[in-house]
Structure formats: structure tokens, C-alpha cells
Amino acid sequence: MEAQVLTSNVVAGGADPHIIDYFLTNALGQFFSGRQINYSVIGAAMLNPPMMDVTNGGGQTQLRVTRAVPGTVTVIAALASAPGIVYNRTRLTFSPSVLTQKISAEVQVDRAPANNIAANRIRYQVRSLDSNLPVPFTLVYFSAGGGATPIPDSNSTDASGYVTITLTSGSPGPVRVAATLDSGLGSTNYTGVTFI
Known part of the structure; x- marks a missing residue:
């Protein structure tokens, strides 16, 4: 064998x-x-x-x-x-974890109407694990459940490590949003918003 x-x-x-x-x-x-x-x-x-x-x-x-x-x-x-x-x-x-970055989220707009027009908004920041400094110009991928659409579905952080997305939906209820760093360099952030 x-x-x-x-x-x-x-x-x-x-x-x-x-x-x-x-x-x-x-x-x-x-x-x-x-x-x-x-x-x-x-x-x-x-x-x-x-x-x-x-x-x-x-x-x-x-x-x-x-x-x-x-x-x-x-x-x-x-x-x-x-x-x-x-x-x-x-x-x-x-091997031990190769994570070098972390991503945090701030919900800026929540409980938007579920009319496919109004939007919830989340701002993310990517920081390095070792020095806790912002990580600029790194790619982040976004996905959402519950029938919601993240706009855009991927984008790069700005010079301060921030990236912002909006979400629309035609279905009321809670939505789980995943933000994942490119190249497996950091953990995935899961954040909840609600459409009413």
C-alpha cells in the first residue's frame, strides 16, 4: 500500500x-x-x-x-x-495559526426597511495582530444570508484600514454578514443586522 x-x-x-x-x-x-x-x-x-x-x-x-x-x-x-x-x-x-490580521465591525445603520432599496451599513476595520496597527489596502470579501445583498461583495481597506458596505434585502428578519480577509491572513468576522 x-x-x-x-x-x-x-x-x-x-x-x-x-x-x-x-x-x-x-x-x-x-x-x-x-x-x-x-x-x-x-x-x-x-x-x-x-x-x-x-x-x-x-x-x-x-x-x-x-x-x-x-x-x-x-x-x-x-x-x-x-x-x-x-x-x-x-x-x-x-502548524500553529498563521493569522496575522483581525477584522472588527461597527454597525452604522440597522433595522432598514426590507424593500430592496433602503440599506443597512457596516464599517469594518482591519488591524494587525502583533502591533494592532491599521492594515491599509487589503482585500475583504463579504457575504450575507437571509436573502440580503452586500454592496460591494469585495473591496479593499482605505489608508486607515477601514472598508464600508451596505446591505439591502426584500425579506424582513435578521441577517448574518460574513467579512473574510483575503489569503487566509485573518479570521472571519460575523456581524448581525436586521431588516424590518
Whole structure:
């Protein structure tokens, strides 16, 4: 059994997993399909699929691994019919957070009428984590639930690290707005507004 780790620099506690492709072959390179592979892990980590998988027509399975805290784990994949003979042990490292920026929000207008014309308004500021200084000219992406539309859906901060969006909606009720920094350099800010 061969393993190929498709990922590197995976951050602990993040949404992105380590991904391992396993290939079950014989000495001649022939693939074995329909064979059960059992998974286990030494160290705290979440496996997806959690316990086992079955090789596809190319003798392949794929495993995704996440971990909440930095550190190293060992993933074991074993052929169910011969676990002591056909197996693979792969070490994966999860890095500390690479977050360098934070984003905060100030709701400037709330409870706008839900008529697709009137707008709620939120002002965001991006600051560095280490020095707490404003971060100018960095791109922020915006999305909203509840049928609301953020305008614009992306924009760069000004020289003082600020960026402002408006939101319209045709449906009354609460809306959750997400503001995410580009390149994964900071956390996502979730802020609520309401349309009436």
C-alpha cells in the first residue's frame, strides 16, 4: 500500500484538512478495487471517512484529516483482510495559526426597511495582530444570508484600514454578514443586522 500526501502547511483548527491518497497495488503494479481499508490515528485528530473506506476501480481511497491543536499525528491505513501485513503509517504535522490580521465591525445603520432599496451599513476595520496597527489596502470579501445583498461583495481597506458596505434585502428578519480577509491572513468576522 502506498500513500501520497497531497497537502502541506495545514493549520490546526482550520477548515482545510490534510489529504492523503492511498493506492492498493501488488508487486506488479496491479490495482485492487473493492477492498476495505481501515483507518486509525495515533494522536488527536478527526478522520473523514472516520473508520474505513473501500478502494475504487483504481485501487484508491482518499482520507481527510483535521486537528484542533498544533502537533503531529500518525495515520494508519490497513487492509482489513491483512492488517498486520498490508498497511501504511503516515505522519502529518499541523502548524500553529498563521493569522496575522483581525477584522472588527461597527454597525452604522440597522433595522432598514426590507424593500430592496433602503440599506443597512457596516464599517469594518482591519488591524494587525502583533502591533494592532491599521492594515491599509487589503482585500475583504463579504457575504450575507437571509436573502440580503452586500454592496460591494469585495473591496479593499482605505489608508486607515477601514472598508464600508451596505446591505439591502426584500425579506424582513435578521441577517448574518460574513467579512473574510483575503489569503487566509485573518479570521472571519460575523456581524448581525436586521431588516424590518
